[in-house]
Amino acid sequence: MFEIMKFTYFPTLLVCFITLAGSAQNPDTLRLKNFRPVSIYNIPITKVDQARFPVIDMHSHDYAKTDQDIQTWINNMDKFGIEKTIILSCQTGPAFDSVLAKYAAYGDRFEVWCGFDYTGYNSSDWPVNALKELERCHKLGAKGIGELGDKGLGLVYSKPTPAYGMHIDDPRMKPLLQRCGELGIPINIHIAEPYWMYLPADSTNDGLMNAWTWKIDLTKEGILDHGEMITTLENAVRDNPKTTFIACHFANCCYNLEILGKLLDQYPNLFADISARYAETATIPRYMAAFYDKYQDRLLYGTDMGFEDAMYETTFRVLQTPDEHFYRTEQFNYHWALNGFDLDDEILQKLYKTNAVIVMKQAAKK
Numbered sequence: 001m002f003e004i005m006k007f008t009y010f011p012t013l014l015v016c017f018i019t020l021a022g023s024a025q026n027p028d029t030l031r032l033k034n035f036r037p038v039s040i041y042n043i044p045i046t047k048v049d050q051a052r053f054p055v056i057d058m059h060s061h062d063y064a065k066t067d068q069d070i071q072t073w074i075n076n077m078d079k080f081g082i083e084k085t086i087i088l089s090c091q092t093g094p095a096f097d098s099v100l101a102k103y104a105a106y107g108d109r110f111e112v113w114c115g116f117d118y119t120g121y122n123s124s125d126w127p128v129n130a131l132k133e134l135e136r137c138h139k140l141g142a143k144g145i146g147e148l149g150d151k152g153l154g155l156v157y158s159k160p161t162p163a164y165g166m167h168i169d170d171p172r173m174k175p176l177l178q179r180c181g182e183l184g185i186p187i188n189i190h191i192a193e194p195y196w197m198y199l200p201a202d203s204t205n206d207g208l209m210n211a212w213t214w215k216i217d218l219t220k221e222g223i224l225d226h227g228e229m230i231t232t233l234e235n236a237v238r239d240n241p242k243t244t245f246i247a248c249h250f251a252n253c254c255y256n257l258e259i260l261g262k263l264l265d266q267y268p269n270l271f272a273d274i275s276a277r278y279a280e281t282a283t284i285p286r287y288m289a290a291f292y293d294k295y296q297d298r299l300l301y302g303t304d305m306g307f308e309d310a311m312y313e314t315t316f317r318v319l320q321t322p323d324e325h326f327y328r329t330e331q332f333n334y335h336w337a338l339n340g341f342d343l344d345d346e347i348l349q350k351l352y353k354t355n356a357v358i359v360m361k362q363a364a365k366k
Contacts (some may be wrong), residue, residue, distance in 0.1 A: 022068075033209060035335055039325050041265045046321040046340070048313050053349045056356040059147070059248055059275035059302025060085045063100050070102075073307040074109055080312040083353070085110050085267040086302075087284055088146040088188055090157050092117040092133050100141055113144035113188070115158030116176055121166055127175045134176060143360065144190025145180060147248060150232070152216060152223040157190065169235035177236060181243035186361040188246040189272070192229035194280055195255040207280075209333050213242065219225060226252075230259060244359055246300065249275045254280040258292050264298050271359060274351075275302030279332035283311075284319045285339040296347045298354050305331070318353070319343055 025034075025093075050232060064070040077085060089099045089112050096114045100234045103110040114137035120126045123288045134145075148168065149157030155173075156162035168189060180187055196207035197214045218225055224232070230251065237245050250272050253259040263270055272295075274281075292299065301319075305311045314328050321340035329335055344352070 002182065015292070032335070036329055037327055037335065037337075038064055039327060039337065041325055043324060044322075045326070046317060046323050048320060050079065051316050051348075051352055052320055052345065055080070055082040055301055055352040056192070056360075057085040057303050058246070058300040058356050058359075059084050059273045059304045060087055061147075061304070062089055062102070063306050064102075069307075070106065074106065076307055076309045076312060077109065077171050080316065081298045082312070084108060084144075086144065087112045087145075089113060090115040090147055090149075091159050092137060093160065094274070095159060097139055097140065107331060111143055112141065113146045114138075114142035116145065116148065116155070117161070118158060118163035118166070119161040121161070121163045121172065127172060130176055131179055134179060134185075135183075138185060144188060146185045146246070147188065147190050149190040150229065151190075151193055152218075152225070152229060153220065164168070167224070167229075167232040168365065169232045169239070173236070174239070177240045177243050182242055185293045186244040186246055186271075186359050186362065188248050189233065190248050190252075191233045192226045192252045194252050194277075195226060198226055206336070207295075207334055209335070213333070230263075234263060234267075237263070237270050241267075241269055244269050244271065244362060246271045246273055246359070248279045248302065248304070250274060250281070252277075257287075261291070264295050270294055271298050271300055271355065273302040275283075275298040275304035278315055278318050279328065279336065279338060282338035282340070283336050285324075285341050288345060289341045292341060292343055292347050292351070296350050297355060299351055300359070301352050320348065 017163060064073055087110055089096055091099055092115050100112045103112055117130050117133040120129065147157055148155055150167055150241065154162065154164040154166050156164065157166065171245065177187070193214055193216055196205055196211040197216045199205050199211060201208060201212040201215050233247060233251065247260070247270060250257065251260045254277055260272060264272065303311060303315060311331065314331060317323060318338060318340055320343065322342040323340040325337040325339065327337055
């Protein structure tokens, strides 16, 4: 499945490269966005050909534009050992029906989840209408909800209507969250953003490129900060104990995973997916290995980064290998070196599939 290779070090060529690069790119004028560090360490490099165990990707989206794209996607899934991919469509109504039909021909390789329809969410009859659409989507085949999304201004991910000012713990959401528990439908929700996006986007921010692109403007009227967003998640999870919640992207607590850990300790109906936070966590490999060990029954593999083979290879390299100090700047837009977690087989099996099956079986029983 994978092999260890050695980096070949050519001092003469390296000196030439540095000399040419230095003459062409003065550090005083080089832009950070153009900085592309290359590791010179002569250390083992692991080529990962596939996941060590069968995988269910619990966090992806409708990336394919054509039937050929879907076939390419399936080919890459086969190559890396991914049995099924969950398409978080965020859609309701005819748009959901369209996404569902698009992947229907491929059997169990894909599963499409729907969103909530927030149309008219400020009216008194909204919960009734939203419940009808939820149940319609469920009957058509939606086995989950997602990805809901709230970065502080309200639940804006589901289509066609964003619900500005309404958060996951809003009393208006209670009938929907409760019904999901009754139907056995898990809810995948994106809460807040990584903490770098709340910090000044200046020379002190070590995630500057992404912090600048995705920065959160806390001066906007009514916006909730990071801690307040986590509170909305906790309120919803606590008040709906029969509903399964998946806090995607580690609940955007990569900077302090004790926050997520305390929630997982307290609420058995909460899981977290690891999607699109490989770069944010691969800088602290020993801490992350311990976190995966402690919460191995509550974490779910996900990608959220398209379907290219290089993307899958990177995720499995981070999770499976002890590799150190490698870069994936083009994939993640950070200039940090990444490191592998070298997770053991028991953890990987749970992360890749066992935990996902537990979550998905709840829907199958209803």
